[in-house]
Amino acid sequence: MNDIPKRKKRFTRAGKLRPVLEKLPGAAVNYVLISVLTLASFYLSLLSTSQPVHSYQRAPISNAISILEAEGFAREVVLLRYVATFRTSDSWLNSFVPDENAYAATNFPFEVITLYPDFFNKATDDRERAAILLHEAQHLLGKTEKQAYEYVWKNRKALGWTQMAYGTTESYVTIELQTREFCPDLFVCTQNLWNDCTQAKKGTLHLADKSGS
Structure with missing residues (x-):
């Protein structure tokens, strides 16, 4: 009725x-x-032609998105939570593209995100996974690799994914190297620590450094 x-x-x-x-x-x-x-x-x-997310993999994804939400990345949260489709193996299209990121890949404009085993195994916790999803969310918006790496690197402090807390993890080191490759213009500030334009100047003890910028 x-x-x-x-x-x-x-x-x-x-x-x-x-x-x-x-x-x-x-x-x-x-x-x-x-x-x-x-x-x-x-x-x-x-x-x-790809595998869906298994039930036991949903919690890490959901937790990472919740971290992004808590840290104020509302636009990305909407896309990741309500628009994106997550898969855990390459589709036929991805199989033709060389892996440029060991953690995830996004098919735009179809909004399909493939999460590779390293996303679950090498990322040390959900905050590192949040950093990875923040990168992929930029691709959902149609941004290039350079733009995605630059956005995450400039916003890593807001995410709480700082060098003090994560600087020695494999994920942090890998993503920093990839950021230097795609965004060399972010590492030309010779007066800053590690020539990183997002870091404090050499010889200074900035309050942000104490919190792990």
């Missing part, structure tokens, strides 16, 4: 769209339909 009003509402919406579609040239309608079907088929092929 409760389904009847909903169905009527759906038919009403379809009725409103019909005059608009009728005004479009037949070729344009066909083009739109073909484009939508092609994109949908492509998206489904990415999912059908």
Whole structure:
């Protein structure tokens, strides 16, 4: 009984769209339909050729997103929580692309994030996983590798992923090296510690350093 009003509402919406579609040239309608079907088929092929997230892997992902939420990355949280689809193995498309990141990869604009074993095993805790997801969220927005690395590196203190706390972990060291490769312009401040433009100047003891910037 409760389904009847909903169905009527759906038919009403379809009725409103019909005059608009009728005004479009037949070729344009066909083009739109073909484009939508092609994109949908492509998206489904990415999912059908990759493995979903297992139940025991959901907690680390959810915890990492919650950390991003607590630290104020609201835009990224919305995308990761409600838009992205997570997978744990490469789709047919990823298999043709050399691995440039051992932790994760994102297919834009299909918003599919592949999480590799290192995301679960080498990242020392959920905060490091949050840093990885923060990077991938930039790709969900259409950002380049350079932009993604730069964003995470500039915001690592806000995330609590600092050198004092994580500077010796494999994930931190790896991501710093990758950041230096993709964003050399962030490491040209010779007056700063490690030439890092996001660090304090040499010979100074900044309050941020005490908290692990």
